[in-house]
Amino acid sequence: MKHWVTEKLRCPDCLPKEIPLELINQREISGDIIDGELNCRVCGRTYPIKKGIAIVLPQKTARIKNGNNGYDAPIMLSAYLWSHFGDHMDDSRATDAYRIWSESLQSGGGDALDIGCAVGRLCFELSKTHERVIGVDTSTAFIAKAREIVSRKQLDFDLIVEGHLTQKRHLKFNNGWNFENVDFVVADAMALPFPQHDFASVAAINILEKVSDPLKHLTEVNRVLRADTSMFLFSDPFSWDPAFSRPERWLGGSKNGTPYCHRGIDTMRRLFAGEFEVFDPPLEIADQGEVSWKIRKTENLWEHITSQFLVGCRKMNSG
Numbered sequence: 001m002k003h004w005v006t007e008k009l010r011c012p013d014c015l016p017k018e019i020p021l022e023l024i025n026q027r028e029i030s031g032d033i034i035d036g037e038l039n040c041r042v043c044g045r046t047y048p049i050k051k052g053i054a055i056v057l058p059q060k061t062a063r064i065k066n067g068n069n070g071y072d073a074p075i076m077l078s079a080y081l082w083s084h085f086g087d088h089m090d091d092s093r094a095t096d097a098y099r100i101w102s103e104s105l106q107s108g109g110g111d112a113l114d115i116g117c118a119v120g121r122l123c124f125e126l127s128k129t130h131e132r133v134i135g136v137d138t139s140t141a142f143i144a145k146a147r148e149i150v151s152r153k154q155l156d157f158d159l160i161v162e163g164h165l166t167q168k169r170h171l172k173f174n175n176g177w178n179f180e181n182v183d184f185v186v187a188d189a190m191a192l193p194f195p196q197h198d199f200a201s202v203a204a205i206n207i208l209e210k211v212s213d214p215l216k217h218l219t220e221v222n223r224v225l226r227a228d229t230s231m232f233l234f235s236d237p238f239s240w241d242p243a244f245s246r247p248e249r250w251l252g253g254s255k256n257g258t259p260y261c262h263r264g265i266d267t268m269r270r271l272f273a274g275e276f277e278v279f280d281p282p283l284e285i286a287d288q289g290e291v292s293w294k295i296r297k298t299e300n301l302w303e304h305i306t307s308q309f310l311v312g313c314r315k316m317n318s319g
């Protein structure tokens, strides 16, 4: 983890109290902390940094998360590396989803946060327009690969063809991404380890339906997003699934019985406008639409996804 990230970190177990974490026992190479610990002086919890990866998860999430399944599985790494960097592999089936998403977040200066960043493509794009960019995800495999891209400016991986058959892929990146100012941390979208009003831009793409408490995640977006001169890029296919969140917590897709029945995109518009007291101040819709996006799991197994997006902005406070 880069040294500059340390200044931003707050204890996820003490939220909503924002207690800075103290870096101890660190081994550092050229501003990159390779091993060490982040210590909370209030609750006494210690968050490890191992092989450059900081794991700043609240105790509850750390307990549930167990490696090598879900998004930590090798098939998901291959799938997401193709999804994020397929356009750099001269693959005509690749989409331009990340270009569209990143271009919708214009910076008026300040830092950006990508929540559920996977292997980092949006963060790399945002590094061209923002001062500093942090990507967070609960998958250690994704964060490790994203950090490897930062340090090597190259990507090597085994693209899954079928079963254990793979093909080597090698990419070199030399396209204006500001690697010095990007970093990645293992953290939870529902307990973001950052101070309030810290980010000029926040992105949450295709994650709302994947978290156990979607409203809590959006409350966290509101907390870390600047109260003025800021933007929130939200995108989701709204493919609600009880495997991720209980139906009573869905923000759409229910026939009745919850305040959020009906379509998810309509709930999001109401939330942006300030209903349900999540976004305060409210967000004005600056852009909206649909992005076609693909996940390639094997040579013959693809997911074609339509992700509906809204860009919300808070203007400069004239008072």
Ligand SMILES: C[S@@+](CC[C@H](N)C(=O)[O-])C[C@H]1O[C@@H](n2cnc3c(N)ncnc32)[C@H](O)[C@@H]1O
Binding pocket: 071, 083, 115, 116, 117, 118, 136, 137, 138, 139, 142, 187, 188, 189, 190, 204, 205, 206, 207, 210, 211, 212
């Ligand atoms: C559908 S993928 C989308 C990834 C990326 N935003 C994109 O659009 O390419 C969902 C991502 O959210 C991450 N995720 C799931 N639950 C999370 C949580 N509670 N906190 C942070 N990340 C989470 C997963 O590991 C995965 O990378």
